[in-house]
Amino acid sequence: MTDDKNLIARLKQAEHRNEAFGTLLKTYGDRLYWHIRRIVVSHDDAEDVMQETAVKILTSIDGYRGESSLLTWLFRIATNEALQHLRRECHVFQSLDALGETLAERVAAAADVDADRATVLFQQAIAKLPTQQRLAFNMRYYDEMPYEEMAVVTGKTVGSLKTNYHLAVEKIKRYVKENSI
């Protein structure tokens, strides 16, 4: 946490900004990339969103007041950028939730040649979840984020996130059961 404070202080100073930004990406970049990748699924989309996220971080750092942890703030930017990217793929008046099938297809397309069927099936089940449930599941299961921090990232209440996580688990179970060979 002290390291974060020091990092933020340096990010806010013009003369140290570039070097501190490098440190920030080295520290959190990998987690941010995989968080984005799990939302948008495709390799190319994740690269675009990561680029945009990096620019947003650098242009918004002066506005960061330290009310939430640095990682939570970074996740919030990355999540917003990833969802924004997906929204561009939606037709007018189409909900993000309608992209489930497309994302599930992308999981199959992006899967490594040696990926086992259970892993693909599990990821497809997650891809087909409604967006809020998918976000809640990913942040809880993969990033092991406390619900309070997830609430800051998504702007939802802890109660609704717990419900979304629970619903996500139930739906994944059902999907896997129905589609297992």
Add this chain to the structure above:
Amino acid sequence: MDELMNKVGKRLPYSEAPQYVDSLLEKCRLNAIAEAPRRKSHNVRRLWLAASSAAAVLAIAATVTLKLTLSGDADSGKVLCSVTSVEQSAPLSDVLASMSDDQLADVSYYSTDDIPEY
């Protein structure tokens, strides 16, 4: 589910070479450093544009409202005027009493030709 989670764990079906993410992050760093100042000035320009547009819309709205209010006052003034003139006009009996016999004859006897749209 627990069995599946134990089997799959946190593995993803897709992966990237270890150097890939590092090189991507370096690319992002360089791009963001180059792009951020441009983006900031662009944001300031957009803010100015939004503020000046809002000010222009407000000015137009204020002008239209003022004009409507003024014309509304004028209209209500006209109505008040006509109402006042009716109230202040003399009773019909006084008007008739003040008229000469010839004038009364003109009022009493008329032809339908005198009424334009009859």
